[in-house]
Amino acid sequence: METNGYLDMDLLRFTTAGSVDDGKSTLIGRLMYDTKSIFEDQLQAIEKSSEKRGDENLNLALLTDGLKAEREQGITIDVAYRYFATPKRKFIIADTPGHIQYTRNMVTGASTANLAIILIDARNGMIEQTCRHSFIASLLGIKHIVVCVNKMDLVNFSEESFEKIKASYIDFSKTLNVPDIHFIPISALKGDNVVDASKSMSWYTGSTLLQTLENVQIISDFNFTDARFPVQRVIRPQSDLYPDFRGFAGRVEGGIFRPGDEVTVLPSGISTKIKAIYQEKVELKEAFSPMSVCITLENNIDISRGDMLVKSDNQPKVDQEVELMLCWLNDKKMTPKGKYLLKHTSNEAKCVVKEVAYKVDINNLNKIEGDFEVSKNDIVKITLKSAKPLFFDSYKKNRTTGCLILIDEFSNETVAAGMIL
Amino acid sequence: MSHKLSHLEQLESEAIFIFREAVEQFENPVILFSGGKDSITLVHLAHKAFFPAKIPFPLLHIDTGHNFPETLEFRDELAKRYNVKLDIGYVQDSINRGTAVEEKGLNPSRNTLQSITLLEKLEEGKYDAAFGGGRRDEEKARAKERFFSHRDEFGQWDPKNQRPELWNLFNGKKAQGESFRVFPISNWTEMDVWQYIKKENIALPSIYFSHERSIVNRGGVLLAESPYNTLLPGEKYEKQIIRYRTLGCMTITGAIYSDADTLDKVIEEVAAARETERGNRADDKRSEAAMEDRKKQGYF
Numbered sequence: 001m002e003t004n005g006y007l008d009m010d011l012l013r014f015t016t017a018g019s020v021d022d023g024k025s026t027l028i029g030r031l032m033y034d035t036k037s038i039f040e041d042q043l044q045a046i047e048k049s050s051e052k053r054g055d056e057n058l059n060l061a062l063l064t065d066g067l068k069a070e071r072e073q074g075i076t077i078d079v080a081y082r083y084f085a086t087p088k089r090k091f092i093i094a095d096t097p098g099h100i101q102y103t104r105n106m107v108t109g110a111s112t113a114n115l116a117i118i119l120i121d122a123r124n125g126m127i128e129q130t131c132r133h134s135f136i137a138s139l140l141g142i143k144h145i146v147v148c149v150n151k152m153d154l155v156n157f158s159e160e161s162f163e164k165i166k167a168s169y170i171d172f173s174k175t176l177n178v179p180d181i182h183f184i185p186i187s188a189l190k191g192d193n194v195v196d197a198s199k200s201m202s203w204y205t206g207s208t209l210l211q212t213l214e215n216v217q218i219i220s221d222f223n224f225t226d227a228r229f230p231v232q233r234v235i236r237p238q239s240d241l242y243p244d245f246r247g248f249a250g251r252v253e254g255g256i257f258r259p260g261d262e263v264t265v266l267p268s269g270i271s272t273k274i275k276a277i278y279q280e281k282v283e284l285k286e287a288f289s290p291m292s293v294c295i296t297l298e299n300n301i302d303i304s305r306g307d308m309l310v311k312s313d314n315q316p317k318v319d320q321e322v323e324l325m326l327c328w329l330n331d332k333k334m335t336p337k338g339k340y341l342l343k344h345t346s347n348e349a350k351c352v353v354k355e356v357a358y359k360v361d362i363n364n365l366n367k368i369e370g371d372f373e374v375s376k377n378d379i380v381k382i383t384l385k386s387a388k389p390l391f392f393d394s395y396k397k398n399r400t401t402g403c404l405i406l407i408d409e410f411s412n413e414t415v416a417a418g419m420i421l
Numbered sequence: 422m423s424h425k426l427s428h429l430e431q432l433e434s435e436a437i438f439i440f441r442e443a444v445e446q447f448e449n450p451v452i453l454f455s456g457g458k459d460s461i462t463l464v465h466l467a468h469k470a471f472f473p474a475k476i477p478f479p480l481l482h483i484d485t486g487h488n489f490p491e492t493l494e495f496r497d498e499l500a501k502r503y504n505v506k507l508d509i510g511y512v513q514d515s516i517n518r519g520t521a522v523e524e525k526g527l528n529p530s531r532n533t534l535q536s537i538t539l540l541e542k543l544e545e546g547k548y549d550a551a552f553g554g555g556r557r558d559e560e561k562a563r564a565k566e567r568f569f570s571h572r573d574e575f576g577q578w579d580p581k582n583q584r585p586e587l588w589n590l591f592n593g594k595k596a597q598g599e600s601f602r603v604f605p606i607s608n609w610t611e612m613d614v615w616q617y618i619k620k621e622n623i624a625l626p627s628i629y630f631s632h633e634r635s636i637v638n639r640g641g642v643l644l645a646e647s648p649y650n651t652l653l654p655g656e657k658y659e660k661q662i663i664r665y666r667t668l669g670c671m672t673i674t675g676a677i678y679s680d681a682d683t684l685d686k687v688i689e690e691v692a693a694a695r696e697t698e699r700g701n702r703a704d705d706k707r708s709e710a711a712m713e714d715r716k717k718q719g720y721f
Contacts, residue, residue: 011428078583080564081557083610090428092608095564104585111587219425232441237474245473251438251589256424280472288424292437292470305445329585343590346445405590412594414584 009085012213015094015113015142017106017133022119023150027188028082028095029060031210034195037084060188079109088214103362103377104329106133107417110140111403114218117146117209122155122185125165128363131172135362138176139325139379139419141399144216145173146182148209153187157200175365177396180216184209222289226393227255227263228316228401229309230345235294247278247294248303253345253400254393255311257295258286264312265303266391271312272299289400306347308391316391316401321354323421324395327379330408330415334374340415342386344404350387351406357381384418395419429617433466436605438589439568440470440552443603444477446593447550450603451508453539454480456492457668458625459554459606461499462614465623466605467552468503479506481546483539485531486513487649487670495626510542530673540576543600550593550601558610568607574598615688631664631682642675 016024032038050059082093094109096102110116116137120130137145147169155161162185173181184193185204192198195210207215235247257263257274264271275296277284287293295309303309310316328334334353342351358367360379374380395402406416426434443450452467454460467476482496500507512534515521520541521534543551557564567583569591584592593601606614618625635646635658644650646658649672663676664687681687 009428010425011431078565079585081608082564083558083608085610085612090610090613108585108587112589222424224424232438233445233471235471235474239473239475242473247473249441249470251434278472280469290431290434291426292434292441294472341594343592346442400588403588403590405587405592407592407594409594412592412596414587414592417585417587 009087010089010218011092012089012115012216012218013092013094013113014115014117014213015096015106015109015137016117017096017109017119017129017137022121023188024095024119026060027117027119027148027150027186027194028093030188030191030194031091031093032082032084033060034191035084035086035210079105086210086214091213103132103136103379104327106136107140107327107329110137110142111417113137113140113142114221115144115146115213115216116142117148120147120149120165120169122149122151122158122161122165126168126172130169131364132362134173134176134178135365138178141395141419143178143221144180144182144218145178146184146209146212148188149183149185150188152185152192152198152201153190157185157192157198159185159201159203162204182206182212184212223254223398224256224288225254226314226316226398226401227257227261227311228253228345228393228398229257229263229295230347230401231303231305231307231309232346233305234303245296246300247296248309249292249294250309250346251292252287252289254289254398255314256286256288257309257311259283262312263297263309264315265301266308266310266315266318267389268301268303268307270299270301272297272301274298306345308345308347310391316393318389318391320386320389321383322386322390322392322404323381323383324404324418325360325379325421326374326382326406326416326418328374328376328416330413331376332408332411332415333376334416339409340406341409342384342390342404342406344390344392345401347390349390351384353382354385355383357383381421382418392420394421429613429620432606432609432613433469433617435589435608436463436466437470439591439603439605440467442591443550443552443569443593443601443605444471446591447601449546449548450478450550450552451481451543451546451548452476452478452552453554454482454496454507455554455668456482456488456496456626457554458618458629459556459614461623461625462617463552463554463605464499464503464505465621476503476505478552479508481508481510481539481542481548481551483510483535483542484512485535485670486511487531487647487672489626489628489645489668489671489674491626491628492668508542508546510538512538514538515541530670532670532673543576548600549595550603552603552605554606555602555604556609556611556614557607566604566607568604569593570602570604571595572600572602576600578602612688612691615684615691619684619688625684626668628665628668629687631662631680631686633660634663634676635659636661636663636676642673643677644673644675645671647671 080095084091096105096109118133149162149165166183186193193208229250231248232250235249237245259274261274275298277287278294339352358369393401402420404418405414408415512531515538521537523529567586636643637656637658664679665676681690
């Protein structure tokens with residue numbers, strides 16, 4: 001790996017989804033192997049295992065199957081995170097399993113991703129799971145999808161097969177809300193068009209997968225318009241050096257803040273001006289998403305964790321009722337009209353499920369109305385009523401101020417993930 | 422001004438966010454301080470997260486009694502520099518109490534005993550969250566570790582029953598007696614840590630850099646001369662130019678031959694190890710050290 005320029009590298013988080021035999025683990029193994037992100041001892045370990053299993057080629061899938069149960073069953077059962085880097089970008093992969101019962105894992109993996117890789121087996125074309133994975137990516141606000149038509153070696157690298165799948169995906173994707181979709185014919189097993197260009201598909205003149213991952217423009221995915229600063233902690237040193245310092249620590253979750261900006265504190269509605277913005281000792285001229293900073297204000301206002309600083313001329317919605325799409329994550333079903341604890345930015349409040357409007361059939365996006373229970377992996381549209389006002393944006397506008405989780409107060413488990421409409 | 426953060430700036434911001442979040446969600450957190458580069462980086466990040474206030478929690482070091490003197494010196498100096506309380510758990514105390522039993526044999530390692538002392542100290546100090554320098558790139562099982570990792574009342578991790586972690590909403594709710602491990606640098610790789618150390622000019626213990634030391638080569642592992650190590654028949658100590666990639670007990674931590682005496686040279690070496698170790702078979706010593714790395718770091 002090249003070390004020059006390492007300090008200026010960019011970061012791309014992506015998620016991978018595919019059904020059981022699409023070759024997802026092989027693809028990730030291939031990306032790591034061909035970008036030289038694997039240590040000798042890891043390589044030796046999988047060489048040995050491959051031999052033991054009687055695999056013909058070095059089984060790159062073994063690199064990523066972490067837990068013992070997974071190695072035995074050959075499937076991935078939880079979200080695992082992988083890392084590799086090229087001189088241009090560092091990559092964080094949220095590797096998620098593709099079974100229907102693992103919708104919750106896909107939702108989890110997609111929640112922090114900028115991009116999703118959707119794998120399609122060239123022999124089978126689009127299947128139900130392709131639609132499901134794509135829908136989840138779209139629902140979770142992912143703006144870039146790379147459709148990898150895999151196992152091209154098993155269809156004689158046929159251009160026609162690829163084009164047919166591409167056409168049907170384009171047709172299907174009109175129902176999605178994903179502005180940027182790429183198509184690449186690959187063979188993860190043989191390495192075609194993953195890192196190196198394929199010698200067997202001269203008809204394909206586009207980028208390889210790695211080139212695509214390196215060059216996708218994600219800067220425009222960040223919100224630089226709607227300035228939001230949820231307060232995480234009040235910093236009061238009360239020391240000899242800083243007897244009166246009162247700063248508000250948090251991460252900018254949208255927009256740009258500058259010293260002198262007029263800001264309003266929610267929920268109190270009091271306005272003041274930003275005095276200074278600090279990163280440790282350094283005074284900044286501006287702060288933007290996703291910087292963690294400490295802000296001081298001109299006036300001494302009572303502010304605590306859970307409050308939010310926003311620009312006075314651009315405020316979020318403030319309401320106790322929110323409508324959202326919710327993915328149920330827990331084995332225990334949702335209690336009708338149940339009470340839960342919600343976490344939204346640095347805010348926390350009790351809430352009650354006021355209404356469940358419909359359930360989404362994630363294979364075809366049809367709405368199912370009427371009486372039903374909400375169980376694990378279900379995606380539903382609901383209305384929540386919170387015990388105190390929330391300050392939020394729609395998830396579409398801002399992923400951070402538009403998302404929340406529900407916690408069961410008896411088990412303390414995270415039971416649901418919601419995206420505000 | 423470009424509104425783009427480099428990957429290191431993004432990782433730093435994420436780690437600071439986690440520190441602030443954990444301090445608000447837990448009553449009595451502590452940093453597990455091993456003395457190695459990852460935990461030194463953690464302390465640096467904690468300092469940045471709360472400045473100008475001082476770090477609002479103590480450091481906890483589990484002292485096996487077999488540490489390099491350089492590690493202990495550095496630890497004490499660091500605690501003083503950041504004006505942070507240092508809590509030390511001694512494995513020897515656990516042995517004296519009879520809760521831990523010294524390994525038999527010529528060169529007993531206290532590596533596995535550390536966890537016993539650690540759990541005892543966490544209970545004694547009523548710490549409900551412990552920050553660790555664990556990274557997901559270290560080994561396969563760790564790839565599934567959460568930022569906020571729930572532990573039952575016996576301090577155990579159940580990898581098959583972890584809470585889902587979405588966006589940057591972290592759930593630190595727990596029942597009486599349960600606790601959390603918190604990993605602010607989960608998303609960093611070894612290379613990221615080294616590059617960050619360089620960017621931030623973070624001081625490290627001298628033994629990370631090339632120096633002359635009296636060592637014995639035992640089956641490819643280069644062990645330092647120390648009061649805790651007994652020579653086997655036919656072995657003898659020799660002066661060699663070496664450095665350490667990880668810091669642990671003197672009884673088991675292997676050095677590597679290296680003349681990397683500056684941070685830049687160390688980073689170059691780390692980068693090169695990756696490349697040559699791939700594909701063609703690197704020499705056993707190198708790979709032995711890499712194995713050792715992971716075992717050691719797995720402890721936290």
